[in-house]
Structures are given as structure tokens and as C-alpha cells.
Amino acid sequence: MNILKHISVDCAIFGFEGGELKLLLIKRDDEYIHNEWALPGGNIREDEGVNEAAQRILAEMSGVGDVYMDQVYVFGDPGRVKDRIVTVAFYALVNPAIYKLKPNIPGALEARWFELDKIPDVALDHKEIIETSLRKLKRRFKFEPVGYELLPEKFTLRDLQNLYEKIYGIELDNRNFRKKILGARLLIETDGQQKNVSHRPAKLYKFDRERYNAYKRKGINMDILPAWYNDF
Amino acid sequence: MNILKHISVDCAIFGFEGGELKLLLIKRDDEYIHNEWALPGGNIREDEGVNEAAQRILAEMSGVGDVYMDQVYVFGDPGRVKDRIVTVAFYALVNPAIYKLKPNIPGALEARWFELDKIPDVALDHKEIIETSLRKLKRRFKFEPVGYELLPEKFTLRDLQNLYEKIYGIELDNRNFRKKILGARLLIETDGQQKNVSHRPAKLYKFDRERYNAYKRKGINMDILPAWYNDF
């Protein structure tokens, strides 16, 4: 199957593991990138959509599909790559515990999760793509509760709070945080508990996807519009 | 100069005129569209960036460049057009009074501003592109004061309120609206007044672009994050 010349997709894949927000990078060695860390990416086939191409590429590396992905931006200046290539950037949210890296990815020497403040130099304009993706991720989290994409099925409120704190690099008041999260009624209390912790074990929660879907379009209170206006 | 095969740009151009929010459509007759209303669009040249291509195409129709434009989304499913073409959609905000339509645009039989609730059937998947663009426009206005792109240099507070009301299709309380707008200190009172109105003439204001640029990254109050967090 032919590919579309002059277009590619690149994916900023975020994961949350060990209390840290991480980004997946690949050490690539191909026509454009020589033994450098870079975002996973690739070409679009003639018979697949742009979004599907991104899903496929992610699946080829992690072995799993149906992942939360979102378009970030199109980078298309001439000169961004040796040949003239316009790339559509995506970001994806995955739980690294589930989405294990595949070994022996063709064209990739190595794959690794990097903590956000330890990202090495990357190829081409991928630094800019990463920064733009992170900005978009922050915005997303500001306006929509997507945290569960990054967490295991069951998690504690502290896990969720840590996630927010890592994404924004700030500390949150845990009373207010719990009030808001529980007040949104997006979590379902399970009968599980933390195990093997040397302190009071936390309750485990899971996301209420149904209620989440209802919330999806809610939007947030703004200066100009009345808060009840949610038609987005 | 060669063009990039398999990629195009399409522009949803919004204007505000006569108290109505309008969209510019072109009656196109070319390889893909036969005598149908459609968004202005075209190919990307090898030596120009994607964003520049969008600016150029807009300039070719209106004769004016340096317009507020923003990427909306990439539409790239196979089958959206006869051949395999991925299109990058943009929206632009222009003041129709300034950006006059050019006659005799190559490949375009006619160009016209349509009120949003009177948009005719459009070619290909342009209906979807228009809807997505409008959604993005609404979001933009919710979080950033870009109204002045659509208004003349000097305007009344009522003009601005009308603009918001048209975009969202709701009515706003004028006392609260004025309080917020003036409170944001984004407007500079000029010494001009409305003329020839058979009622108390309104003061004319202009935007304070400098202060606006400072506000640009402010972001809005959110549920999870403290309101003072603005690092976007």
C-alpha cells in the first residue's frame, strides 16, 4: 500500500507511572533521523485516515489500540525537515502499566519513558512539538476530566491529585481537591483499598465513564458568558 | 512552483457586518467542486508553510494579508474527496468593511457573505468543517477577547455585545457585560460618538492592543486548578 508523500504524523505519548508524568521517546534511525531520540511517528497510508494513522503507529509500538488521542497542531513550514514534509502532531494518553513497549520496533533502536523534566535533546523540531503538545494537554486537563486515561482502573484520590500536580507543576490543597472531584460525582467508590502501605490505606475509586460522557461538553465558567452557557 | 500533492487548506472566514455574523463562501468550479458553494481553499506550494498558504489564499480573495487565523483541525479521512486529499482547516476573523472581496478570483464564480443561519448547502465535507470552525470560534471567544478582529477601529459597547450575542445566540445582560468588559480595561475610550442616531449617542471605544497582548495567556478560572494559575 502506498503512502502519502509530504505528510506524516508524530505522536507525543504521555504516561503516568511511579508518580511521574512521562513521555515516550524512540531512538530512531531512518531517512531523516540518525540515532537520535524522537517522537514516534510515521507515514500515512493511502487507505487510512490521518487519525487512524496515528492510532496505528501507536499500536505498532505498544501493541494496543483504541487509545485517547487528540490532534495538536500541524507543523508545516518548509525547511522543518530535509524534504518538504508536513506533520500532523497528536498527543496520546496511556497507562504505561498496560501499554507495554514492544521490543524490536522496525526503525527504532530503543524506546523509553522520560520524565518531563528529563527529556533529552530530540531530533528535528520535535522539541517544539513536545512543548505544544504539553500545552494542549494542560489545557485539556483544565477543561475536561481526562485523568483516568492515564491511571489504572482503580486508583486513590491521592493518585489523581498527584497527576494534576505533576501536569501543572504546582501543589493543590487536598481538601479542596477532594471536595471538587467528589462533588463532580465522576468517581465511583470501590470496596478495594490500598495494600501494604505503612499508613492508613486509601480507598480505591474508579471513574464513572457514563457520567463523564455526560459532562464532556460542559465547558467551564468564563468571564463574558454566563456560567450556565454550555453549548460547545 | 510545484504544489504539495494530497494536501490542501480550507478557510472558514468569519466577518461581522450589519449586526450579523457572517461566513464567506465561494461558488467554486474546479477539479473537485462543480458550481457549488464552498469554503475558500487551495493548495500548498512547495516553498511556503501551511499557515502561510492559508494567509495567501485569503489574501488572493480579499486582497489583504496579516489576518487573524488559526488552525482548526485536519480532515484526512480517505474518501472525503475524490482523490486522497488531507485538508488543514483554518478559521479567520476579518472586518468585511475593510477586507473587500476581490472580483474575478480565478476558479471562483462568485463570492458572498452568508449569515450563519442562512448558509446554503456546501460542497464535499465543508459543512463539517464549518461546524468545527464555529465551535472553535466559540471556544476562542470564551477564553480570549478577540472581538476586535471583527469590528472596525472604533465601535460602541453595544456593537461588541451584539457580536458576542450573535456568536453564541444568546442575550446578555448589558449592565453585567459592560462591567466585565470595562473592568478588564481592554478598551480605550475615544472622544468620538455615534452620529445620526435618533437616541442618545454611544461613546466609541477602541481596543487596547497592548494590554490585550498582556492578557493573551491569562486563561480562565477552572474547577480543579486555583484561579491564579495561568501558565498556559
Next chain:
DNA sequence: TCAAAAGTGTTTGCAATACACCCATGC
């Protein structure tokens, strides 16, 4: 019994909302 994190309520202040009347002008 100590360490460590989980869990919990109240007060305060600000900002969004709702609401109604006088003002300036043209005709």
C-alpha cells in the same frame, strides 16, 4: 507508640447574577 499519609468542615471574601430606572439625542 510512632510515623505517615488518609480523611474531614468551616469561615471568609469575592465575583457572578439578577434586577430597574434615568439620560441624551433626533424627530
Next chain:
DNA sequence: GCATGGGTGTATTGCAAACACTTTTGA
């Protein structure tokens, strides 16, 4: 003088923010 939209102020209320102690468990 009247019709028309411009322009203004206040009271209420709900929510975000700040804040500290008790509870539960493992070691």
C-alpha cells in the same frame, strides 16, 4: 414631548480559597 437605545448601581448568593486536626494503619 416622545420614542429610542445609552448608560448606570446595588443587593444577593454561591463558590473558590484558605486553613488544622483527627483517624487509621504498619512497623
